[in-house]
Amino acid sequence: MVATTDTKKIVIEPVTRVEGHGKVTILLDENNEVQQARLHIVEFRGFERFIQGRPYWELPVIVQRLCGICPVSHHLCAAKAVDRLVGGENLTPTAEKMRRLMHYGQTFQSHVLHFFHLCSPDLLFGFDADPAIRNVFGIAAKFPELGKQAIFMRKFGQECIRVTAGKKIHGTGAIPGGINKNLTIEERDFLLKDMDQMMEWSRGAVKIAKDYTVENLEMAAGFGSFDSSHVGLVREDGALDLYNGGLRAIDKDGNTIFDHMDNQKYLDFIAEEVKPWSYMKFPFIKSIGPEDGWYRVGPLARINACDFIDTPEAEAARQEFAAVTNGKPNNITLAYHWARMIEVLHSAEKIQELLHDDDLQGEDLVVKGEPRREAVGILEAPRGTLFHHYKIDENDQVTMCNLIVSTTSNNMPMNMAVTGVAKKYLSGKKEITEGLLNHIEVAIRAYDPCLSCATHAMGQMPLKVKLVDCEGNVIDSRTKGASW
Amino acid sequence: MRTGTANILLIGYGNPGRLDDGLGPAFAEAVRAKMLPGVTIETNYQLNVEDAAMVAEHDVVVFADAHAACPDPFSYEKLMPRTEFAFSSHTIEPATLLAIARDVFDSPAQGYALGIRGHEFDEFGESISPQAGRNLDAAVRFIEPLLLVRDAAMFEAESVTRCVVKPTSMNGAEECKTESM
Numbered sequence: 001m002v003a004t005t006d007t008k009k010i011v012i013e014p015v016t017r018v019e020g021h022g023k024v025t026i027l028l029d030e031n032n033e034v035q036q037a038r039l040h041i042v043e044f045r046g047f048e049r050f051i052q053g054r055p056y057w058e059l060p061v062i063v064q065r066l067c068g069i070c071p072v073s074h075h076l077c078a079a080k081a082v083d084r085l086v087g088g089e090n091l092t093p094t095a096e097k098m099r100r101l102m103h104y105g106q107t108f109q110s111h112v113l114h115f116f117h118l119c120s121p122d123l124l125f126g127f128d129a130d131p132a133i134r135n136v137f138g139i140a141a142k143f144p145e146l147g148k149q150a151i152f153m154r155k156f157g158q159e160c161i162r163v164t165a166g167k168k169i170h171g172t173g174a175i176p177g178g179i180n181k182n183l184t185i186e187e188r189d190f191l192l193k194d195m196d197q198m199m200e201w202s203r204g205a206v207k208i209a210k211d212y213t214v215e216n217l218e219m220a221a222g223f224g225s226f227d228s229s230h231v232g233l234v235r236e237d238g239a240l241d242l243y244n245g246g247l248r249a250i251d252k253d254g255n256t257i258f259d260h261m262d263n264q265k266y267l268d269f270i271a272e273e274v275k276p277w278s279y280m281k282f283p284f285i286k287s288i289g290p291e292d293g294w295y296r297v298g299p300l301a302r303i304n305a306c307d308f309i310d311t312p313e314a315e316a317a318r319q320e321f322a323a324v325t326n327g328k329p330n331n332i333t334l335a336y337h338w339a340r341m342i343e344v345l346h347s348a349e350k351i352q353e354l355l356h357d358d359d360l361q362g363e364d365l366v367v368k369g370e371p372r373r374e375a376v377g378i379l380e381a382p383r384g385t386l387f388h389h390y391k392i393d394e395n396d397q398v399t400m401c402n403l404i405v406s407t408t409s410n411n412m413p414m415n416m417a418v419t420g421v422a423k424k425y426l427s428g429k430k431e432i433t434e435g436l437l438n439h440i441e442v443a444i445r446a447y448d449p450c451l452s453c454a455t456h457a458m459g460q461m462p463l464k465v466k467l468v469d470c471e472g473n474v475i476d477s478r479t480k481g482a483s484w
Numbered sequence: 485m486r487t488g489t490a491n492i493l494l495i496g497y498g499n500p501g502r503l504d505d506g507l508g509p510a511f512a513e514a515v516r517a518k519m520l521p522g523v524t525i526e527t528n529y530q531l532n533v534e535d536a537a538m539v540a541e542h543d544v545v546v547f548a549d550a551h552a553a554c555p556d557p558f559s560y561e562k563l564m565p566r567t568e569f570a571f572s573s574h575t576i577e578p579a580t581l582l583a584i585a586r587d588v589f590d591s592p593a594q595g596y597a598l599g600i601r602g603h604e605f606d607e608f609g610e611s612i613s614p615q616a617g618r619n620l621d622a623a624v625r626f627i628e629p630l631l632l633v634r635d636a637a638m639f640e641a642e643s644v645t646r647c648v649v650k651p652t653s654m655n656g657a658e659e660c661k662t663e664s665m
Contacts, residue, residue: 113533136533137567137583137587140584140587141587144588147587147588148588150533151534151537152534152537154533155537158534
């Protein structure tokens with residue numbers, strides 16, 4: 001797309017290579033200076049209402065229908081809440097480790113897909129490279145081994161899910177108070193045969209992301225970056241924990257805002273604000289307030305918030321990551337990619353560790369205890385912290401459901417990033433090229449947003465950018481499916 | 485291409501929780517039940533990029549999905565690899581998958597789209613509508629001889645024909661007949 005000096009509002013619709021349907025509008029004044037830029041989420045889902053009246057034991061299976069991208073995250077988060085509803089939150093070792101294997105498999109494949117297939121064309125070819133090559137086919141042509149790696153890594157993660165959940169998508173492994181199967185020796189050996197290769201490729205992925213960030217540090221520091229608070233789950237000893245733990249929030253300097261929050265009382269710590277121009281809510285830390293209480297979640301926030309990582313290679317990578325900002329939280333938006341690849345390595349190490357753990361062949365799969373009528377489940381989905389909150393009645397039917405998904409928590413940060421990039425790269429330009437507009441999308445992609453489950457529609461999930469003049473006329477727009 | 489010995493992959497995809505959108509998986513399961521040699525059956529909610537590795541291991545790939553607009557009972561066409569890029573991990577088109585298999589794995593796999601006409605998509609439910617069920621049966625009758633013979637050339641030959649439904653029997657059953665276009 002090309003816009004002239006007469007144009008005043010840019011609309012990118014849909015934003016491409018993200019999960020879901022959204023649009024960006026950029027308002028320019030008469031001098032083509034960016035006045036405002038916003039990411040709008042234009043789907044409305046209604047899942048929280050739809051689920052009312054369903055029996056609680058259906059939740060871990062039914063919530064996966066939120067979308068096909070991170071069904072395992074919804075499956076496990078709902079299962080964690082339902083565990084509490086049946087008094088079975090203290091899982092058996094076999095049940096917890098099977099669920100962890102499923103979860104690390106999900107994180108591994110999700111991060112790999114995002115980095116290699118959706119983002120690496122921007123990083124390896126340049127944000128304004130020819131769009132004809134700035135895609136997965138361009139990667140396959142110029143970096144064929146990388147193309148293969150990405151596919152086999154994604155496949156490996158999916159197989160971890162299949163052997164634990166029963167299916168690659170919308171599995172049924174986690175049940176109230178446990179898991180419905182253990183890992184057979186054949187399944188274990190099937191995964192183990194590729195483990196060394198996955199470790200090697202994971203190390204390589206970290207190196208690509210690290211080298212890119214370090215070599216482009218000055219650009220990255222000024223690319224949609226800003227100070228923010230960070231939120232993520234940590235284990236009791238402060239270690240990164242993607243499956244279980246207490247929520248920790250730190251400010252831009254690393255000071256603790258809250259730590260090991262009681263997950264059942266999350267509403268004492270987190271609230272959500274509604275804005276008229278987006279279907280997506282804006283969560284914030286209550287003690288700070290809606291104006292400044294917004295925060296980031298996801299790989300960058302998690303690596304910033306944790307004290308250490310309990311797997312040696314990922315911990316070494318985390319220390320290198322922290323050294324770039326002298327141990328202070330890293331607030332560079334593009335550093336999400338490096339943090340994400342550290343989590344790929346961590347997930348691979350965890351999978352390897354689990355595959356050598358005999359507990360996975362245990363027979364004790366389910367526990368139950370005193371039932372409850374209300375429960376909250378929280379875990380770290382690939383994109384960030386995920387909250388599931390349910391209430392049930394005496395007939396075991398759901399009467400209330402509240403979901404805060406990771407992309408919702410990153411709503412304000414994504415808007416901050418879009419505004420920052422628009423002001424830096426689009427302001428005063430006489431011609432708005434496709435490459436310039438892709439800069440906006442690069443900033444959004446860093447968050448790996450899943451715009452579909454972040455709203456409260458089944459079906460089409462693409463993103464739009466709009467250019468509007470100072471009289472409100474739409475001058476230009478882009479839509480997914482257009483040749484860009 | 486090895487005549488009569490083609491390795492065939494049949495992927496049936498769609499959402500069985502959205503009525504006739506489940507036609508693809510239902511078709512794949514119906515074919516699986518026939519236990520045909522040399523035919524690999526897969527089902528899923530959607531196609532994924534890693535499916536390219538599996539596509540690359542086969543000579544012929546049939547992508548079976550519900551179709552919301554073609555004439556009853558189904559459409560069948562040859563796919564050309566397409567690198568026009570419209571891709572998220574939610575959706576990847578069969579032609580794009582063929583292109584990834586070609587470009588990443590040097591795969592010469594031939595791809596065919598079998599679109600089974602569905603009529604009810606708008607509600608939640610795990611059933612197939614009566615007309616879609618008849619279309620499904622017709623599609624199975626159509627594909628079975630191709631899968632039995634496993635001659636890649638036959639898949640291509642059929643792609644230049646079209647399928648029509650004609651009520652033929654006393655009990656109202658419909659018979660699928662292919663005609664040259």
